[in-house]
Each structure stands twice: as C-alpha cells, then as structure tokens.
Amino acid sequence: MERIIECVPNFSEGRNPEIINAIADVVRRGTGVKMLNVDPGEATNRTVITFAGSPEAVVEVAFQAVRKAAELIDMRQHHGAHPRSGATDVLPLIPISGVTLEECAQMARDLAERVYAELGIPCYCYEAAAYTPERRNLAVCRAGEYEALPQKMGDPERKPDFGPDGYNETVARSGATNVGARDFLIAVNFNLNTTSTRRANAVAFDVREKGRPKREGNPLTGKVVKDADGNPVMIPGTLKGCKAIGWYIDEYGIAQVSMNITDINATPLHKAFEEVCRAAQARGLRVTGTEIVGLVPKRSLIEAGRYFLEKQQRSVGISEEEIIRIAVKSMGLDDLKPFDPKEKVIEYLLEDEEEKAVAERLTRMSCRAFAAETASESAAPGGGSISAYMGALAAALGTMVANLSSHKRGWDDRWKEFSDWAEQGQGIMGRLLALVDEDTAAFNRIMNALGMPKSTPEEKEQRSRALEEATLYATQVPLKTMKEALGAFPLLKAMACEGNPNSVSDAGVGALAARSAVLGAHLNVKINAASLKDRDAAREICTIAQSIADQAVREEREILEIVNTKIG
Numbered sequence: 378m379e380r381i382i383e384c385v386p387n388f389s390e391g392r393n394p395e396i397i398n399a400i401a402d403v404v405r406r407g408t409g410v411k412m413l414n415v416d417p418g419e420a421t422n423r424t425v426i427t428f429a430g431s432p433e434a435v436v437e438v439a440f441q442a443v444r445k446a447a448e449l450i451d452m453r454q455h456h457g458a459h460p461r462s463g464a465t466d467v468l469p470l471i472p473i474s475g476v477t478l479e480e481c482a483q484m485a486r487d488l489a490e491r492v493y494a495e496l497g498i499p500c501y502c503y504e505a506a507a508y509t510p511e512r513r514n515l516a517v518c519r520a521g522e523y524e525a526l527p528q529k530m531g532d533p534e535r536k537p538d539f540g541p542d543g544y545n546e547t548v549a550r551s552g553a554t555n556v557g558a559r560d561f562l563i564a565v566n567f568n569l570n571t572t573s574t575r576r577a578n579a580v581a582f583d584v585r586e587k588g589r590p591k592r593e594g595n596p597l598t599g600k601v602v603k604d605a606d607g608n609p610v611m612i613p614g615t616l617k618g619c620k621a622i623g624w625y626i627d628e629y630g631i632a633q634v635s636m637n638i639t640d641i642n643a644t645p646l647h648k649a650f651e652e653v654c655r656a657a658q659a660r661g662l663r664v665t666g667t668e669i670v671g672l673v674p675k676r677s678l679i680e681a682g683r684y685f686l687e688k689q690q691r692s693v694g695i696s697e698e699e700i701i702r703i704a705v706k707s708m709g710l711d712d713l714k715p716f717d718p719k720e721k722v723i724e725y726l727l728e729d730e731e732e733k734a735v736a737e738r739l740t741r742m743s744c745r746a747f748a749a750e751t752a753s754e755s756a757a758p759g760g761g762s763i764s765a766y767m768g769a770l771a772a773a774l775g776t777m778v779a780n781l782s783s784h785k786r787g788w789d790d791r792w793k794e795f796s797d798w799a800e801q802g803q804g805i806m807g808r809l810l811a812l813v814d815e816d817t818a819a820f821n822r823i824m825n826a827l828g829m830p831k832s833t834p835e836e837k838e839q840r841s842r843a844l845e846e847a848t849l850y851a852t853q854v855p856l857k858t859m860k861e862a863l864g865a866f867p868l869l870k871a872m873a874c875e876g877n878p879n880s881v882s883d884a885g886v887g888a889l890a891a892r893s894a895v896l897g898a899h900l901n902v903k904i905n906a907a908s909l910k911d912r913d914a915a916r917e918i919c920t921i922a923q924s925i926a927d928q929a930v931r932e933e934r935e936i937l938e939i940v941n942t943k944i945g
Contacts, residue, residue, distance in 0.1 A: 409434025422457025463552030499540025577623025666712020694799020776802030
C-alpha cells in the first residue's frame with residue numbers, strides 16, 4: 378500500500394493575493410506532493426491550503442511553507458474573525474493510506490522541533506501529537522491567541538513545547554504555530570425528505586457524540602437539567618467521534634443532517650449513514666441520499682461498498698471500481714449531483730496520469746492491441762509479460778467461478794466461503810497484471826545498461842555494475858510471476874472441487890493457464906540467470922524456480938483429474 382499523508386495548514390492571511398499565491402507556490406513546486414485546494418477567507422483573514430503526498434515530501438514542503446509564511450506575514454498587523462496564534466496558525470498531519478496516526482504524531486513532533494530549531498518559531502503540539510492530555514485540545518494551545526503570547530512565553534504551564542524562554546522579535550513577528558496530527562475528517566451531509574430544520578436537528582442530536590441536553594418532563598420543552606457546577610447534563614448520542622447539526626438548504630429545498638466525522642476508525646462513513654437512517658426512520662423521516670463535502674479517503678468508500686455487499690450476502694471479490702460504485706449507490710452519493718470518484722477520492726487525485734500511463738502501458742491496451750504489440754518487431758513485450766498475463770487470466774477464471782458459486786441458487790449459506798476465495802483471486806490477478814508491465818520495464822533496464830558508455834575504465838565498471846543489477850532484476854521479476862501464478866492453484870483446485878459444477882471446465886482452463894504462466898516465466902528466469910556473474914545468486918534463484926515449476930506441474934495434473942472426472 379502506498380504511504381500517503383495529507384497536510385492542511387492554515388495561514389493567517391486571506392486578503393492579500395500576492396502573499397497567498399507566494400505561499401501556495403511553495404506547495405505547488407514541492408517535489409512528491411500534490412496541491413488539492415487553496416481556500417482563502419477575507420472575513421477570517423485566513424487561508425487553508427490542502428496538499429498530500431509521501432510522508433517525507435509532505436513534511437518537507439510543510440516546513441518550507443512555514444518558512445515562507447514567516448517571511449511574508451507580520452502578526453503585529455493581523456486582524457481577522459478566526460482565532461489565531463501565528464503566521465502559520467495550525468499545521469495538522471493526517472494519515473491517508475499506509476501510515477498510522479501514531480506515525481503522523483511523531484512526524485508532527487519532529488516537525489515542530491525543526492520549525493523552532495531552524496526558524497525560531499515556537500510550536501505547540503496538539504491532538505495526537507500532544508505531549509500532555511490537555512493540549513490535545515487545540516483551543517487550549519491557542520488560548521488567548523496571538524495577543525497572549527508575551528505572557529504565555531514566560532509561564533512554565535503555558536509556554537510552547539518548543540520555544541524560547543521569553544518573548545522575542547521572532548515571536549512578535551511570526552507568533553506561535555500549532556503542529557498536530559489527527560485522523561482524516563469527513564464532512565458529510567445526509568439529505569432528508571423534509572424541510573423542517575427542527576426535525577433535522579432532532580436526528581442530529583440523536584446521533585452526534587455530544588448528544589442533547591437532558592430535560593425535566595417533556596424531552597422537547599422541559600427545563601434543562603444541570604449538574605452541581607451549573608453545566609447542562611447531556612444525554613450522549615449513538616455515534617462516537619461525530620459532530621452534527623440540522624439545517625435547511627435553499628439550493629436543494631430540503632433539510633439535512635450536517636456531520637463532521639472526526640474519528641473514521643470509530644465511526645466509518647457507512648456506519649454513520651446507517652445510524653442516521655435509523656434515527657430518521659424513528660422520527661418518521663427518510664434519508665434520501667448523502668453529500669460528501671470536500672474529499673474522502675478511498676478506504677472509506679471501499680469499506681462502505683464491502684459492508685453493503687456483505688449485508689446483501691454478495692461476493693466482495695470484485696473490482697475496486699465496482700465496490701466503489703456499490704458504495705455510491707447504497708448511500709445515494711449521487712442524489713443531488715453526479716459523484717465522480719476521480720474528483721472526490723484523495724488517492725485518485727494524487728495519481729499522475731502520465732506516469733501511470735507509462736507504468737501501465739500494456740495493461741491499458743485492448744486485447745487486440747496487446748496481441749498486435751506482442752507480434753511487432755520490438756523485443757518487448759515478450760514471454761515474461763505474456764506469462765504474467767496468462768497467470769492473471771488463470772486467477773481471473775478462478776475468481777469468476779468463485780463469484781458464480783457465491784450467487785448460485787440454493788448455495789446462499791456458502792456465499793462467504795466463495796466471497797473469500799474471489800477476494801483472494803482478485804489480489805492475485807492484480808499483482809500479476811502489474812507484473813505484465815514490470816517484466817517489460819525489466820527488459821528495458823537491461824537495454825539501458827547496455828547503452829551506457831564504456832570508453833574509460835570507470836565507465837566500463839559503472840556499465841558492468843549496472844548491467845549486473847539490471848540482469849538480477851530481470852531474473853527476479855519472472856520469479857515473482859512464478860510465485861504469484863503458483864498462488865492461483867489453491868483457488869482453482871477449490872473451485873474444481875467445491876465450485877459451481879457448471880463452471881468446472883473454467884477451473885480446468887485456469888489450471889492450464891496457471892501452469893503455462895509458471896513454466897513460461899521459468900524460461901525467463903533461466904535465460905536471465907545464465908547471464909549473471911554472481912553464480913551463487915544464479916544457482917539459488919534457479920533452484921527456487923525449479924521447485925515452483927515442479928509444483929505447478931503436479932498441481933495442474935491434480936486439478937485436471939478432478940475436472941475430467943466431473944465432466945465424465
């Protein structure tokens with residue numbers, strides 16, 4: 378899984394386009410990150426910039442943006458409607474994929490330490506990055522705002538986590554920055570079949586974590602019950618990590634429950650949807666659809682699609698695109714306007730289509746174009762790519778039989794068994810499809826090494842080393858193909874034995890394709906290993922490859938015996 382984090386810094390400037398653009402340009406020019414949004418606010422005099430990428434790249438670009446903001450923004454001149462304590466006011470790091478919140482918290486602490494060490498800007502660490510429980514709350518870190526910093530800097534209880542012992546010129550100009558880590562926040566509105574804000578609010582109070590005030594007698598009009606300190610006694614709602622209110626939207630002519638899901642691990646998107654549906658129905662209302670505000674991580678839609686498929690007792694061993702389509706339809710994400718995952722899912726927005734097109738040159742082709750490309754005068758794609766593709770087709774056939782079996786009439790109680798097999802097959806197929814292009818890339822790497830200059834002894838040594846590395850890589854890629862294709866046999870054997878009997882021949886064809894994939898890739902392993910100077914490495918690889926090839930022959934024979942017995 379690709380490691381991706383998001384950063385959403387808030388800068389204390391929302392009126393001067395030159396300053397806003399200068400800070401935004403630092404992000405736009407950053408290597409390894411992609412700008413997702415720039416949102417300036419004139420009344421708040423504040424700009425929110427959203428960008429994402431690899432953790433290392435995001436942290437570096439965030440630091441450079443803080444540096445630029447410190448150069449251009451003088452907090453002594455700043456006034457706005459939003460609370461603030463520094464030129465870069467808040468700087469949260471947010472895990473998207475392949476990174477934990479704890480990892481983001483440590484990155485945030487390290488970033489805060491660097492900001493003070495190199496720029497002299499004091500930093501408070503908040504939310505998951507906080508060093509003390511009370512500082513998990515951003516409001517505690519920012520208490521008194523910029524104007525309180527002269528007193529806070531000398532107060533041991535209120536001074537920054539990283540900063541000088543007293544107020545100085547740097548603090549006076551740049552203020553203090555709050556660096557933190559938090560989970561991704563999903564902003565979502567649930568559409569109701571009513572125009573009543575009061576009823577929408579009632580549903581919101583039912584589900585939000587804070588809940589509603591407890592009242593004496595009548596739950597709507599009774600006197601609010603207060604505790605010994607005079608604070609209202611609250612009846613908690615049903616959803617953890619959720620804030621919600623009800624409102625009416627003129628544009629749509631309906632009321633909505635507007636929700637921020639601040640803990641998507643405790644309350645996934647689909648769980649919030651189901652609970653709002655339940656609470657609405659209990660009050661005579663119905664949720665007609667869902668509106669995602671801003672962006673959403675891919676996993677939230679994948680989790681939702683899988684949830685609704687499993688609820689229907691349907692196989693989840695289908696493509697990612699189809700799972701997301703189920704999520705969109707199940708929650709009515711396209712109720713008010715079209716929902717395009719390519720524009721709403723963070724991971725899709727981060728994809729570089731040109732780089733992806735190069736990396737997936739073969740697998741993006743039609744069957745006819747792929748065959749024509751193989752038949753052309755170029756040496757690649759060749760046997761390695763074809764072997765990987767045969768393996769992918771073998772896994773696809775096993776997955777097909779599993780999906781057909783999960784939906785077979787009379788086998789309803791076995792849907793999960795076949796769904797698990799289909800999901801496994803999808804994974805094998807995806808990895809083998811990636812190897813179709815990787816094998817061609819390995820061949821090109823050898824050709825590039827052969828094309829290196831060799832006039833001087835140093836150039837000859839560099840060329841020789843590059844050629845050995847490229848050859849080793851070109852040997853390891855088909856070995857990976859062999860291992861992945863071998864992994865299709867348990868699926869195919871299970872489908873031949875237990876799957877839909879009408880599709881047993883498909884399992885047999887899959888076994889034939891898997892064996893051909895393994896043996897074809899084996900030929901590539903051997904021919905490339907023969908060119909390795911490191912003979913010990915070559916022998917080790919060839920020994921592993923031979924063992925896999927022998928096992929594939931045995932597996933295919935067993936499956937074909939089962940298939941032929943059933944066919945008769």
